[in-house]
Amino acid sequence: MSLNKLSRSLTSKFLSPHLYGLNNNFKRDASASSTDGSSKKTPQLRPLYLDVQATSPIDPRVLDAMLPYMTSYYGNPHSRTHAYGWESEKAVEESRAHIANLIGADPKEIVFTSGATESNNLAIKGVANFYKDKRNHIITTQIEHKCVLDSCRYLENNGFSITYLPVQQSGIIDLKDLESAINKDTLLVSIMTVNNEIGVIQPINEIGAICRKNKVFFHTDAAQAVGKIPLNVESMNIDLMSISGHKLYGPKGIGALFVRRRPRVRVEALQSGGGQERGLRSGTVPTLLAVGLGSACKIAAQELEYDHQYISKLSERLVNKITENIPEVIINGDRERSYPGCVNMSFSCVEGESLLVALKEISLSSGSACTSASLEPSYVLRAIGAEEDLAHSSIRFGIGRFTTEAEIDFTVERCIQHVQRLRDMSPLWEMLQDGIDIKSIQWTQH
Amino acid sequence: MSSHTPSKVRSLYKMLLRESTKFHNYNFKEYSLRKVRHDFRKNINCNDPSRVSQLIGEAESNLQMLRRQAVIQNFYKAEPLVIDTRKTNKDNGLESTFSSS
Ligand SMILES: Cc1ncc(COP(=O)(O)O)c(C=O)c1O
Numbered sequence: 001m002s003l004n005k006l007s008r009s010l011t012s013k014f015l016s017p018h019l020y021g022l023n024n025n026f027k028r029d030a031s032a033s034s035t036d037g038s039s040k041k042t043p044q045l046r047p048l049y050l051d052v053q054a055t056s057p058i059d060p061r062v063l064d065a066m067l068p069y070m071t072s073y074y075g076n077p078h079s080r081t082h083a084y085g086w087e088s089e090k091a092v093e094e095s096r097a098h099i100a101n102l103i104g105a106d107p108k109e110i111v112f113t114s115g116a117t118e119s120n121n122l123a124i125k126g127v128a129n130f131y132k133d134k135r136n137h138i139i140t141t142q143i144e145h146k147c148v149l150d151s152c153r154y155l156e157n158n159g160f161s162i163t164y165l166p167v168q169q170s171g172i173i174d175l176k177d178l179e180s181a182i183n184k185d186t187l188l189v190s191i192m193t194v195n196n197e198i199g200v201i202q203p204i205n206e207i208g209a210i211c212r213k214n215k216v217f218f219h220t221d222a223a224q225a226v227g228k229i230p231l232n233v234e235s236m237n238i239d240l241m242s243i244s245g246h247k248l249y250g251p252k253g254i255g256a257l258f259v260r261r262r263p264r265v266r267v268e269a270l271q272s273g274g275g276q277e278r279g280l281r282s283g284t285v286p287t288l289l290a291v292g293l294g295s296a297c298k299i300a301a302q303e304l305e306y307d308h309q310y311i312s313k314l315s316e317r318l319v320n321k322i323t324e325n326i327p328e329v330i331i332n333g334d335r336e337r338s339y340p341g342c343v344n345m346s347f348s349c350v351e352g353e354s355l356l357v358a359l360k361e362i363s364l365s366s367g368s369a370c371t372s373a374s375l376e377p378s379y380v381l382r383a384i385g386a387e388e389d390l391a392h393s394s395i396r397f398g399i400g401r402f403t404t405e406a407e408i409d410f411t412v413e414r415c416i417q418h419v420q421r422l423r424d425m426s427p428l429w430e431m432l433q434d435g436i437d438i439k440s441i442q443w444t445q446h
Numbered sequence: 447m448s449s450h451t452p453s454k455v456r457s458l459y460k461m462l463l464r465e466s467t468k469f470h471n472y473n474f475k476e477y478s479l480r481k482v483r484h485d486f487r488k489n490i491n492c493n494d495p496s497r498v499s500q501l502i503g504e505a506e507s508n509l510q511m512l513r514r515q516a517v518i519q520n521f522y523k524a525e526p527l528v529i530d531t532r533k534t535n536k537d538n539g540l541e542s543t544f545s546s547s
Binding site: 361404407 | 472
């Protein structure tokens with residue numbers, strides 16, 4: 001019997017929201033506030049949030065900027081004939097300028113979308129469809145977000161050839177691989193800036209230079225990077241960049257795509273309609289969300305350095321305390337070349353999902369942000385050459401602007417306690433301690 | 447620099463801190479306190495009058511923002527965090543230093 005499988009099916013049951021009574025949240029809240037002083041029950045407590053790569057809380061300053069557009073100022077920003085339209089349009093354009101400013105672009109180069117998923121689709125399919133008669137080869141990596149990989153897969157089924165570059169053990173691509181993959185048919189290179197699972201930062205400067213030299217368009221999915229690390233589309237020779245609102249303390253359901261104007265990058269729209277956003281993205285721009293993204297970018301531009309310093313300090317504290325107190329910890333991805341707010345670790349002989357269940361006081365994820373419902377081992381970890389068991393035992397710690405030192409210390413404390421407990425119950429750990437090489441064991445079933 | 451400025455800055459600083467403590471949300475409260483202190487310390491030696499009045503303007507609009515947000519966010523309180531209980535004493539201490547001053 002495969003122990004692995006059994007425990008996986010058990011953990012998937014334990015991870016169901018019913019166990020936590022999450023679907024009763026509001027009812028419970030109401031009854032809690034109506035209890036009289038006589039009941040000395042311990043109050044329900046919420047877990048800490050260390051999953052900021054999945055989504056971030058909305059910064060109160062962002063909400064404050066959005067509220068007027070959810071209340072008094074509801075005009076359609078595309079209405080040309082009255083003040084309601086003009087005031088909304090002004091707000092949208094100011095937001096566009098804040099986004100552009102954060103990445104060193106011109107406001108005219110920013111297209112509002114519904115998020116990074118749409119931006120990635122628009123960039124990849126849009127460029128491919130516009131130029132499909134001229135060139136039909138696209139280069140990407142094996143560790144991209146699903147929406148990039150699936151867009152490429154779609155184009156592959158429609159006559160494009162795609163190269164999925166491998167990454168080194170560090171999580172970084174080999175630039176020589178990129179150079180040798182480029183041929184005369186290569187239209188587009190799409191490589192993410194910061195990986196959402198392991199946090200590694202690709203050498204965007206160098207990739208941009210290679211693409212420009214070879215006259216190939218360069219798209220980067222910067223959903224996890226914008227507002228976290230300094231980016232400049234000019235100096236980095238980026239032609240298209242995807243941005244997501246809810247990864248930088250803005251609202252969900254809004255994003256942006258930077259599309260270079262000089263030298264011009266042509267993109268075919270995905271949807272037909274009123275021709276808003278210079279015809280690239282029809283549909284009324286949601287003013288309040290656009291204002292939210294603009295405000296988030298404005299704050300990020302001011303706070304980037306401060307946030308980065310603070311997050312680095314917390315990240316170092318987390319990594320040091322865990323590695324000092326727990327043996328056999330593997331940090332996935334090259335720390336030196338990663339965004340410090342994303343720490344991905346594997347604990348030998350401890351299954352990630354079991355640890356997540358044990359660490360129920362902390363909201364963590366076992367890897368991928370958006371598809372964490374699946375218990376498949378991560379394709380990103382496989383791509384960096386992690387052994388299957390380690391790919392199963394990974395946990396991602398997300399540290400953000402609102403994380404506190406006390407939260408890090410609490411997390412470390414619980415991690416030490418539960419990793420130890422789970423290892424004490426693990427026959428594999430016992431074997432490892434006895435010096436038996438686990439890989440040499442013949443398993444009857446995988 | 448006007449002779450009122452130092453006391454004005456001090457009172458703004460205190461009001462910003464006091465308003466920050468009103469967030470029920472642990473993370474927003476901690477961030478706000480940390481950020482107010484940081485910005486204040488960073489600019490404590492600034493004596494360029496136009497910069498000072500700019501900073502005062504920013505602090506005033508931040509104070510308005512905090513006042514609105516502390517109220518609005520507290521309408522939608524979630525349960526306290528698992529580590530919130532540890533913090534209560536310290537926060538109360540902070541509140542009382544201000545209310546007594
Ligand atoms: C790297 C990356 N790209 C794209 C996305 C999707 O972003 P959105 O939720 O805005 O569509 C995410 C979020 O999970 C991401 O981390």
